[in-house]
Amino acid sequence: MPDPKPTRAGNGKQREKASKSPPGLRPAAARRSDRFLAQLSGYKRVTLVTHVNPDPDSLGSMLGLAHLVEKKLGIPTRLTRDGLISRAENRAMVDLLEIELEPIDTIAWDPHEAVVMVDSQPNTGRHHLGEDAPLVAVIDHHDTPGDLDNIDFVDVRRSLGATCSLVTSYLREQLVSPDARLATALLYGIETELCGYPREASPVDDKALIHLYPLADKDLMARIRNARLPQTYFNGLLQALQNSFIYDRLIISWVDDLPQPEMAAEVVDFLIRFEEVDWALCGGIYNNNLILSLRAAVPDAQAGELLSKVVGKLGRAGGHDRRAGGLIPLTSVAESAIDNIQSELRKRLLKTMHIEECRGQRLVSKRDILHNLHT
Numbered sequence: 001m002p003d004p005k006p007t008r009a010g011n012g013k014q015r016e017k018a019s020k021s022p023p024g025l026r027p028a029a030a031r032r033s034d035r036f037l038a039q040l041s042g043y044k045r046v047t048l049v050t051h052v053n054p055d056p057d058s059l060g061s062m063l064g065l066a067h068l069v070e071k072k073l074g075i076p077t078r079l080t081r082d083g084l085i086s087r088a089e090n091r092a093m094v095d096l097l098e099i100e101l102e103p104i105d106t107i108a109w110d111p112h113e114a115v116v117m118v119d120s121q122p123n124t125g126r127h128h129l130g131e132d133a134p135l136v137a138v139i140d141h142h143d144t145p146g147d148l149d150n151i152d153f154v155d156v157r158r159s160l161g162a163t164c165s166l167v168t169s170y171l172r173e174q175l176v177s178p179d180a181r182l183a184t185a186l187l188y189g190i191e192t193e194l195c196g197y198p199r200e201a202s203p204v205d206d207k208a209l210i211h212l213y214p215l216a217d218k219d220l221m222a223r224i225r226n227a228r229l230p231q232t233y234f235n236g237l238l239q240a241l242q243n244s245f246i247y248d249r250l251i252i253s254w255v256d257d258l259p260q261p262e263m264a265a266e267v268v269d270f271l272i273r274f275e276e277v278d279w280a281l282c283g284g285i286y287n288n289n290l291i292l293s294l295r296a297a298v299p300d301a302q303a304g305e306l307l308s309k310v311v312g313k314l315g316r317a318g319g320h321d322r323r324a325g326g327l328i329p330l331t332s333v334a335e336s337a338i339d340n341i342q343s344e345l346r347k348r349l350l351k352t353m354h355i356e357e358c359r360g361q362r363l364v365s366k367r368d369i370l371h372n373l374h375t
């Protein structure tokens with residue numbers, strides 16, 4: 001920690017600016033963005049970190065907070081990447097918006113550096129951040145609770161649809177207008193996070209969307225949203241469809257060979273649209289891990305808590321009301337070992353969902369699979 005220095009939050013200039021805040025925002029004294037900036041004001045550099053396989057909400061949030069810190073405090077910032085970014089849309093976002101990311105495992109921390117974690121919380125098993133990282137602030141909206149003791153600044157709002165909305169409210173409070181690139185990143189972050197489910201959105205999300213829309217580059221948005229897909233995507237999807245089993249209102253899909261870890265999420269995003277089910281789970285193997293992704297089509301599903309309960313000590317899991325993810329390290333990738341873990345998970349899931357143990361009905365019958373192959 002650097003020596004305490006006078007903060008900017010309490011000076012007259014700040015108060016004068018605060019009085020010009022757009023209507024509907026908090027009065028200066030209670031503004032979290034002031035406290036956030038005050039907390040960082042003594043440092044020489046601010047580094048943004050987020051969860052493994054960063055998604056648009058975490059990328060947009062890092063970009064937005066870095067911009068805020070640079071504009072208001074004049075402190076240099078850097079953005080990091082934990083793990084891969086493999087979903088085609090997310091890669092397009094990074095490429096088209098030219099977001100520079102330093103791999104987290106190559107970073108050495110400076111003595112006068114502050115780390116800000118966004119869209120995630122410490123010790124939730126979702127990062128490879130060293131214990132020595134000088135974590136000063138956490139800004140998030142996930143249900144999964146992290147270890148927040150000893151963090152100087154915490155703003156975790158579970159009622160929010162996206163962390164990008166929270167970051168946008170900070171920018172608005174501080175009268176920092178995002179350029180087209182940043183507005184596009186924030187807007188895309190919110191849009192993907194809400195995925196058309198207004199129940200997960202709050203008035204803060206609405207205000208952010210309305211604020212950002214005119215500022216964003218809609219052509220770039222379209223290019224990101226409609227990113228071109230690699231051949232492996234179709235291969236993975238075919239594997240998933242051929243190994244999908246229906247149990248009452250639940251569909252489970254097993255993929256033996258995920259082309260990339262985020263494919264599990266892409267599979268359930270697709271399967272949850274099946275009108276006969278309320279729940280979709282995909283379990284796919286990638287790098288000796290069973291990657292899990294869960295979606296719910298019903299409100300108040302508490303998917304994050306449910307998956308975390310189902311996975312238990314086998315691995316880790318968490319998420320939101322309708323979306324959750326998890327990971328189980330595999331001690332063996334032998335077919336029998338994978339069968340065992342799959343049947344254990346299925347058993348636990350059916351029990352938790354009060355679905356009677358039954359033989360799963362294939363989404364596509366074996367007969368049809370073979371028939372289609374031969375014609």
Ligand SMILES: [Mn+2]
Nearest residue numbers: 057119162163
């Ligand atoms: Mn998020």
